[in-house]
Amino acid sequence: xxxxxxxxxxxxxxxxxxxxxxxxxxxxxxxxxxxxxxxxxxxxxxxxxxxxxxxxxxxxxxxxxxxxxxxxxxxxxxxxxxxxxxxxxxxxxxxxxxxxxxxxxxxxxxxxxxxxxxxxxxxxxxxxxxxxxxxxxxxxxxxxxxxxxxxxxxxxxxxxxxxxxxxxxxxxxxxxxxxxxxxxxxxxxxxxx
Amino acid sequence: xxxxxxxxxxxxxxxxxxxxxxxxxxxxxxxxxxxxxxxxxxxxxxxxxxxxxxxxxxxxxxxxxxxx
Numbered sequence: 001x002x003x004x005x006x007x008x009x010x011x012x013x014x015x016x017x018x019x020x021x022x023x024x025x026x027x028x029x030x031x032x033x034x035x036x037x038x039x040x041x042x043x044x045x046x047x048x049x050x051x052x053x054x055x056x057x058x059x060x061x062x063x064x065x066x067x068x069x070x071x072x073x074x075x076x077x078x079x080x081x082x083x084x085x086x087x088x089x090x091x092x093x094x095x096x097x098x099x100x101x102x103x104x105x106x107x108x109x110x111x112x113x114x115x116x117x118x119x120x121x122x123x124x125x126x127x128x129x130x131x132x133x134x135x136x137x138x139x140x141x142x143x144x145x146x147x148x149x150x151x152x153x154x155x156x157x158x159x160x161x162x163x164x165x166x167x168x169x170x171x172x173x174x175x176x177x178x179x180x181x182x183x184x185x186x187x188x189x190x191x192x193x
Numbered sequence: 194x195x196x197x198x199x200x201x202x203x204x205x206x207x208x209x210x211x212x213x214x215x216x217x218x219x220x221x222x223x224x225x226x227x228x229x230x231x232x233x234x235x236x237x238x239x240x241x242x243x244x245x246x247x248x249x250x251x252x253x254x255x256x257x258x259x260x261x
Contacts, residue, residue: 187234188234188235191232191233191235192233192234192235192236192237193220193224193225193228193233193235193236193237193240
């Protein structure tokens with residue numbers, strides 16, 4: 001294939017994203033460890049519990065409340081140091097899994113772009129890569145379903161399905177089928193004497 | 194596939210080697226091997242025409258339908 005700048009740029013971007021994911025995850029883990037060792041350092045880190053659930057459907061909120069302490073104006077402020085240990089671990093595992101699956105998605109996407117650049121577009125590997133991306137996106141969809149933030153003075157536990165990720169997953173599976181048909185056509189063409 | 198290519202039978206009858214046939218037909222040895230080993234998914238009329246001319250035979254001498 002002739003010099004394709006767009007594909008080269010895409011591969012470089014994928015590599016940058018993968019490296020930055022590792023760096024961000026390490027920082028995130030560092031913050032998680034430091035938060036448990038020294039929670040007082042995070043008493044000014046405010047937490048917005050009223051996050052907008054954009055792009056979700058079938059939302060079910062189990063509970064969403066703020067306990068108000070009488071006579072205290074600061075009672076509604078949810079800071080990171082007040083987060084309960086169960087919620088802390090839940091969100092750490094959830095975010096770690098999110099990082100891992102997103103990292104794998106980018107890795108597979110990079111492999112597809114590299115094969116397209118090497119003029120090996122319609123190959124079985126790409127079909128498998130698209131299927132893997134679809135599977136990872138389904139996992140991400142399941143992981144992001146549950147919101148579990150519990151603080152000493154408030155909580156938010158909800159369950160919602162993000163249709164955006166589900167649509168992306170569906171597109172991935174469709175692309176896998178498109179590439180499978182392409183692979184069949186190419187093989188047929190190759191085996192025509 | 195139910196279509197069997199009997200190229201080797203005709204080649205043996207005509208005492209012709211694979212490389213010789215490939216040269217006469219004007220296709221690569223690899224492609225002719227695909228055809229001979231029943232790996233081909235399709236055959237062009239132009240190839241069939243060239244093979245029949247080189248082996249002095251009919252298409253039916255090379256191709257056979259066997260019910261699976």
